[in-house]
Amino acid sequence: MSLIDDFLARWHEYRRPGYYEEFDYHWTMTVDLDRCTGCEACVTACQAENNTPIVGEDAIARGRHMQWMRIERYWEGEYPDVKLRAIPMFCQHCDAAPCETVCPVSATYHNQDGLNAQIYNRCIGTRSCAVYCPYEVRYFNYNNHHWDEPLDQQLNPDVSVREKGVMEKCTFCIQRIRQAKDAAKDDGRRRVQDGEVQPACVQTCPTEALVFGDRKDPDSAVSQMLGNERAYTVLEELNTDPSVVYLKKVDADAA
Amino acid sequence: MASNALGLFGGPTAALAAAGKLKGAGFESLDLISPIPLHGVEEVLGKKTSVIKRFTFFGAIIGGLSGFVLAAGTAALYLHPTGGRPIITFPPFLIITYEMTILFGILATVLGFLISARLPVLRERIYVPESAVDKFAVTVACEADEDFKRATEILREAGAEEVSEIAPGGGRR
Amino acid sequence: MQRRHEDIKFADVNNDIVRSLVETGPRYYVTLAIAVLITLACFFFPWFYQLYYGIGAAGMNHPTVWGTYLASFIFWIGLSHSGTLLSCVLHITNSEWRKAMYRSAEAMTLFSLMVAAMMVMVHVGRPWFIHWALPYPNQMELWPNFRSPLMFDVMAITTYLTGSSIFIYMGSIPDFAAVRDRTTGWRHHMYVLLSLGWRGTDTEWHRLGWAYTFLAVLIIPLAVSVHSIVSWDFAMSIVPSLHQTIFAPYFVVGAIYSGTAGIVTVMFVLRKYMNFEHYITKVHFDNLGKLLLALSLIWTYINVVEVFTGWYSNDSAELESLRYKLFGFYAPLYWEMILFCAVAPLLLISKRFRTSFVPMLILSIAINIGMYTERFLIVGTSLSRQYLPDSWGVYVPSLVEISILVGSIAMFCTLFLIFVKIFPSVSIYEVKETLPAPDEGKTQWQATH
Numbered sequence: 001m002s003l004i005d006d007f008l009a010r011w012h013e014y015r016r017p018g019y020y021e022e023f024d025y026h027w028t029m030t031v032d033l034d035r036c037t038g039c040e041a042c043v044t045a046c047q048a049e050n051n052t053p054i055v056g057e058d059a060i061a062r063g064r065h066m067q068w069m070r071i072e073r074y075w076e077g078e079y080p081d082v083k084l085r086a087i088p089m090f091c092q093h094c095d096a097a098p099c100e101t102v103c104p105v106s107a108t109y110h111n112q113d114g115l116n117a118q119i120y121n122r123c124i125g126t127r128s129c130a131v132y133c134p135y136e137v138r139y140f141n142y143n144n145h146h147w148d149e150p151l152d153q154q155l156n157p158d159v160s161v162r163e164k165g166v167m168e169k170c171t172f173c174i175q176r177i178r179q180a181k182d183a184a185k186d187d188g189r190r191r192v193q194d195g196e197v198q199p200a201c202v203q204t205c206p207t208e209a210l211v212f213g214d215r216k217d218p219d220s221a222v223s224q225m226l227g228n229e230r231a232y233t234v235l236e237e238l239n240t241d242p243s244v245v246y247l248k249k250v251d252a253d254a255a
Numbered sequence: 256m257a258s259n260a261l262g263l264f265g266g267p268t269a270a271l272a273a274a275g276k277l278k279g280a281g282f283e284s285l286d287l288i289s290p291i292p293l294h295g296v297e298e299v300l301g302k303k304t305s306v307i308k309r310f311t312f313f314g315a316i317i318g319g320l321s322g323f324v325l326a327a328g329t330a331a332l333y334l335h336p337t338g339g340r341p342i343i344t345f346p347p348f349l350i351i352t353y354e355m356t357i358l359f360g361i362l363a364t365v366l367g368f369l370i371s372a373r374l375p376v377l378r379e380r381i382y383v384p385e386s387a388v389d390k391f392a393v394t395v396a397c398e399a400d401e402d403f404k405r406a407t408e409i410l411r412e413a414g415a416e417e418v419s420e421i422a423p424g425g426g427r428r
Numbered sequence: 429m430q431r432r433h434e435d436i437k438f439a440d441v442n443n444d445i446v447r448s449l450v451e452t453g454p455r456y457y458v459t460l461a462i463a464v465l466i467t468l469a470c471f472f473f474p475w476f477y478q479l480y481y482g483i484g485a486a487g488m489n490h491p492t493v494w495g496t497y498l499a500s501f502i503f504w505i506g507l508s509h510s511g512t513l514l515s516c517v518l519h520i521t522n523s524e525w526r527k528a529m530y531r532s533a534e535a536m537t538l539f540s541l542m543v544a545a546m547m548v549m550v551h552v553g554r555p556w557f558i559h560w561a562l563p564y565p566n567q568m569e570l571w572p573n574f575r576s577p578l579m580f581d582v583m584a585i586t587t588y589l590t591g592s593s594i595f596i597y598m599g600s601i602p603d604f605a606a607v608r609d610r611t612t613g614w615r616h617h618m619y620v621l622l623s624l625g626w627r628g629t630d631t632e633w634h635r636l637g638w639a640y641t642f643l644a645v646l647i648i649p650l651a652v653s654v655h656s657i658v659s660w661d662f663a664m665s666i667v668p669s670l671h672q673t674i675f676a677p678y679f680v681v682g683a684i685y686s687g688t689a690g691i692v693t694v695m696f697v698l699r700k701y702m703n704f705e706h707y708i709t710k711v712h713f714d715n716l717g718k719l720l721l722a723l724s725l726i727w728t729y730i731n732v733v734e735v736f737t738g739w740y741s742n743d744s745a746e747l748e749s750l751r752y753k754l755f756g757f758y759a760p761l762y763w764e765m766i767l768f769c770a771v772a773p774l775l776l777i778s779k780r781f782r783t784s785f786v787p788m789l790i791l792s793i794a795i796n797i798g799m800y801t802e803r804f805l806i807v808g809t810s811l812s813r814q815y816l817p818d819s820w821g822v823y824v825p826s827l828v829e830i831s832i833l834v835g836s837i838a839m840f841c842t843l844f845l846i847f848v849k850i851f852p853s854v855s856i857y858e859v860k861e862t863l864p865a866p867d868e869g870k871t872q873w874q875a876t877h
Contacts, residue, residue, distance in 0.1 A: 007331055014327075014343040019336035063489030063821045072818035089816070096339035098666055104578035105560045106335040106570070122570070124560055125483065125553015127493040128578055131811060132665045136819035140493055140553065142484030164482030165553025235815055238666055241339065266866040290438060290606070291860045292633040303634045311642045325563060329571035337575060347575045350657065351583055357650045358587040361643060365594055368639035369624075372632045374601075376625025386628050387606040389438030389866055 018095065023114040025192070026215040026243070027172055029202070030225040031088055033249040035209035038086030042201035042210065043069050046090075049173060049200035051159045053145030066139045068170040069201055085249070088210070090201075091116060091137045091170035092234065092242035099129035099138065107167070113177065114243060118169055125165040134235050138169045172212070173199035194220040215243075259381060259421040260395045260403055262410030267293050270391035273413030275299045277395055280409055284396035288386040307367040314363020315356045322355025323348055381421050394421065436706060438866060441859050445603075445852045446610045448702050452849065455701075463842040471835025474828045475550055483553050485828045492811040492823035497551035499803040500833055503686070504544035504840075505585070505658055506679070506799065510687025511537030512592040513651040514719075516644035525715050527858035528707040532698055533691045534596040535851065539843040540690075541589050543836050550832055577664045580657045588654045591647050596851070598640055601626050603852040618850075655683040662806065669738060669749035669810045678730045685723040685769070686799035692716050692792035694844070696785055698853060707854050710783040717782030720795070724773035731770065745815050753809040757822055761801050762809075768798030 013019070046052065046069040055066050069090040076083040093116045100108050100116065107122035108129055130138040144164045147155065155161065158175040162168050180197035184190070194213050202210040213222035225231070230248040233241075264270040267289065274287055278300060287296060297303060326348040334342055369375070383392040393410065397403040403420065410418045478485040488495045511533035518526035549555045561572050561582050572579050604623035611619055626632060659679035662670040672678075692713065699708040738750045753762055772794055775781045782788065812821050847853070 007328070010331070011343075014331055015341045017341050018339040019334065019342050059484075062487075063491070064484070065490060070818075072816065074818070087818075089818070098338060100337035101340060101573075102576050102578065102664070103337075104572055104576040104582065105557075106333075106337070106573040109335040109337050110339070122560070123554070124557045126551070126578055127488075127553065128576075128661070128665075130493040131667060134666055134815045136491055136814060136816055139490070140488075141482065142488070143482035163554075164484075167553075238815075268865070287630040288628045289630070289633070290628060291857050292637055293630065296630045296634075300630060303631070305635055305638050307635065307638045307642060311646070315646075326574040329563060330574060333570055335573060337573065340575060344575055347577075347580065350580045350653075351574050353653060354580070354583040354587045354650075357646050357653075358583075358590060360646050361587075361591045361594055364639050364642045364646070365598070368598070368635055372635035372639075374624040374626065374632070376627075380625070380627060382627050384609045387602075387609055388442050 018110070020110075020112060020114075023216070024112045025177075026114040027093070027177065028213065028215040028222050028226070028243050028245065029172070029199075030211045030222055030231070030245045030247060032209045032211070032225070032247040033085075033087065034230075034247060035207040036086050036088060036249075037207055037209075038071050038073065038084065039206065040071050041204045041206060042088060043067055043071060045200040045204035046170070048154065049156055049159070050171070051155050051161050052168075053141075054147070054151070055145065059142070064142050066141075066145075066168075068137070068139065068168070070137075083251070087234075087246070088201075089135060089137060089234075090244070091172075092135055092240065092244045093170075093172060094240035094242045096239060096241045098132040098134065098240060102128045102132045104128075115172055115174065115177075116169075117174070118167065118171065120160060120162050120166050120168065123166045125167065127167065129167055134238055134240065138167050141166045141168065173197075176200075194222075258397055258403055260397055260406040260410060261381070261383065261417075261419050261421050262393045262407075262413070262415035263383070263385060263417040264391045264393065264413075264415055265389075267291075267391050269414045270393055271295060271299050273393050273410055273415065276409050276413055277393065277406060280405065282395050282397075282402070282406060286381070286392075286394045288381075288383050288392040288394065290387055290389060290391075293391075305367075305371045307364060307371055310363040310367025310370075311360050314366075315360035317363075318359020319352050319356035321359065322352040325355065326351040390416075436863055438860050438863065441856055441863070442606055442610065444703070444707075445854055445856050446607055448704070448854075449607060449849055449852065450611060450615065456845070456849075460842065460845045463838050463845060466838035467835055467842050469835070470831045471546075471839055474831045474835070478550070478828055478832075479555070485826065487824050487826035487829060489821055489823060491814060491819045491821040492808060494551075494807045494811060495823060496804060496807075496825045496829045496833060497547055499800065499807050500836055501544050501547040501551060502658055502679075502803045502806075503800050504540045504547060504836070505655065506683035506686045506803070507690045507796070508537040508540040508544065508588075508592075508687065509651060509655055509680070509683035510691055511535070511540075512595055512647055513537075513684065514688065514691070516595075516647045516651075519644045520641060520648075524862055525711055527862055528704075528709075528854055529691070529695055529712055530858075531596070531599065531851065531855045532694055532848075532853045534592060534599070535844065535847045535853070536687075536690055536694055537592045538589075538596060539840050539847065541585065541592065542843060543840050545585065545589070546839065547836060577657070577660045581661060584650075584654045584657045588650055591643070591650055595640075595643050595647060598636070598643065599855065599858075600851055601636065602628060603856045606856050607852060652680055655680045662810075667810050667814055668743070668745040669753065669813075670806070672734065672737070674730060674734055674737070678727075678734065681723060681726050681730060682799060682802060685720070685727050686796055688716060688720050688723060689792040689795035689799070692720070692788055693796070696789040696792075698848075699785070702848065702853065704854055707859060713785065713788050714779065714782045717776045717788060720773055720792075721776035724769060724776070724795075728770040731766075745813075749810060749813045752813045753805060756809065756813075758805055758809050762805055765798045765801040765805065768794045769802065 050068055052066050052068055055064055072087040072089045074085040076085055097116050100110060105122055105124055107119045109117055111117045127140055130140060141162050141164050176197050180192045184192045194217055198212055202212040211221050211225055213220035215223055226245060228247055231245050232248060233245055262273055274285055277285055327343045330342050381394050386392045395406045397406055407418050486495055515530040515534050552558060563572055601623055604619050605626035608619035608623050656676035659675040663672055663675035665671060695708050698704050738746050772791060808823050812823055
């Protein structure tokens with residue numbers, strides 16, 4: 001009967017929305033659109049870091065690009081008075097993620113760091129998470145991919161190569177977060193310090209438009225950015241509670 | 256000697272009338288074998304009750320409970336926090352409960368049917384092949400030879416097309 | 429030699445129906461062979477290719493990750509919705525005209541559910557792990573996620589498949605017993621097992637009647653829940669024009685609508701090729717026609733409401749989705765659907781139309797083409813126009829998908845062709861109930877009511 005007693009004793013935990021009382025870390029990224037030039041260096045870095053396949057011309061033409069990170073490009077105004085708006089778009093790691101609830105096999109769930117984790121091995125490929133995601137940042141492996149020589153030599157050993165029929169998406173470079181946490185533990189420290197971990201895109205951004213850190217640390221660079229009056233989240237009205245915060249681009253002439 | 260009397264009738268009205276007469280004459284162990292479900296058989300042979308409704312009812316209740324336990328219990332066994340929702344959420348789990356209620360209700364009904372109708376048949380019983388086409392048979396279990404004679408007489412009087420004896424084993428003589 | 433319904437004798441029913449089971453002409457074998465070949469060539473061959481290559485063999489792409497496979501899944505589930513449901517409703521309301529047609533209608537339910545289950549296998553990316561969506565104790569100690577609308581589907585469809593198989597089987601036990609006595613060889617052995625030793629005693633009939641009614645009462649809410657749940661796969665998302673409260677009734681009505689049209693098609697084929705002219709009559713087509721008319725009006729109403737509420741919301745994403753559906757890339761399909769499912773069925777107002785067989789057949793097929801289009805549009809138009817305009821796209825089915833759709837229809841036909849030779853496709857004992865009893869001038873039913 002201990003099983004039932006245990007169950008009843010933990011009832012209030014099971015009924016707590018989101019289950020976690022508090023995340024261990026609350027990894028957050030801010031994207032300063034004022035600094036973003038739309039150079040796509042982050043896209044390339046992401047592709048190299050995460051073993052994202054190069055799908056080729058044909059697949060791109062069929063709308064099957066695999067980029068965990070993409071730069072959305074919008075034009076504002078009429079020619080010749082036209083402005084380019086570049087918005088880096090990647091998994092928003094929503095705290096109330098629609099994609100997580102819909103997976104029938106729990107292949108995607110929320111981990112203790114506030115990350116939206118994707119378990120490739122568990123995925124059966126119903127693709128319902130991609131339908132439920134309003135940001136369209138989940139990418140499906142329509143077939144097995146291969147890397148031409150010598151690109152196969154530069155695959156990241158810390159990241160798995162995904163098979164056909166599996167959904168994948170931005171992980172906030174979880175392998176780097178893991179390494180930073182291990183290093184902190186080896187040093188006898190309890191927590192990862194600000195600036196010790198950077199996803200590939202943040203590391204690469206030449207204009208430092210991307211800032212990554214722990215929201216729970218009030219002194220971290222990312223926490224400082226959150227107070228900015230330009231801060232907003234994409235599709236805020238959907239109440240997905242994203243972990244990626246954008247800083248609005250303010251035109252000099254408009255101000 | 257115990258044996259069974261069998262009367263074959265061309266229609267339901269005559270068969271029902273014969274059964275009524277036999278009932279009136281004190282025969283208790285009566286069977287009407289017919290190609291279609293007979294309406295009005297309860298007025299003649301008395302009201303029937305079956306245990307099926309109990310099976311359905313309790314099956315459905317057990318199904319409902321086990322449905323909720325399945326959903327809530329497995330959610331608690333391996334914690335997968337998703338979408339900012341609690342581990343045990345009522346609206347989705349009630350849907351599982353609903354489906355399992357119906358599933359177990361259906362399965363219990365089948366079980367109840369098989370048990371109460373004593374199917375499948377494992378040993379030979381009285382069977383009248385004509386009754387699967389267009390004949391209506393009345394079978395009477397008789398304890399003594401006298402009873403058998405009385406029963407056959409009643410069946411003949413009621414207009415049976417054929418009256419015969421069935422040995423306890425099942426074969427018709 | 430058209431016999432009048434009242435002139436049929438009890439023995440004729442047995443003869444006619446046993447003949448439909450054991451007398452098999454070359455035409456049947458040729459049809460069966462063609463159906464099996466098409467199933468293999470158009471369903472299994474492309475599917476194996478897709479298993480080898482990946483879902484990329486289909487035309488799905490980045491915004492539109494769901495395609496015709498899911499549309500076919502909903503279509504087949506929908507087609508399954510009239511058989512058992514209609515049979516149950518008509519059974520508990522004691523409807524006379526149900527009795528000649530319910531067996532094959534229920535078979536339609538069963539087989540379209542099986543084909544729908546196959547469509548799930550075709551749809552998922554890694555079907556070799558599909559068992560992970562079933563709740564069974566395993567060494568990984570992992571269980572499916574019961575919070576997912578897809579899991580509701582798994583539970584609902586399993587229950588529905590179990591329920592409708594049991595329902596059709598239980599209703600056939602007395603018929604198996606009747607056929608058992610008339611067959612020889614392997615058929616005899618099969619029917620001996622299937623009939624469970626049914627004798628037809630008053631006790632057995634009484635128990636069967638009760639159990640059957642209980643099953644009918646349980647299956648009606650089940651069938652309604654199944655298609656509601658299928659609609660929640662879509663409605664529980666936050667995709668514009670899918671996230672709609674009206675989706676559950678919309679899907680249920682659509683399912684019954686398409687299923688009833690399917691019954692008309694099947695009835696026509698049975699009547700024509702199985703020589704059941706005097707069992708399946710104009711009365712059935714007339715009644716089914718009235719039902720279709722009512723359903724088409726409800727369906728049209730819900731469609732109008734869907735467009736109206738979308739427009740009234742004035743939400744930019746919702747408006748774009750609506751504009752795309754009505755006037756975008758797929759607009760011809762949308763208006764075809766309106767023509768086939770909302771306009772053409774108005775012909776059913778005329779009794780002459782309802783009682784003419786060939787026009788009813790054409791209309792019933794047109795309705796199901798329209799209903800397939802509806803399901804395709806639900807998936808296609810909504811997913812290709814979501815919130816972020818950067819990831820808008822167009823989805824066009826590939827050859828593999830079209831072939832698998834054709835193959836799934838052939839698979840349904842194959843299953844149905846096998847069914848008509850094993851199950852008495854018209855219920856022997858229930859048809860007898862509608863006939864005058866041998867020693868009476870009127871039917872049993874008329875005598876007691």
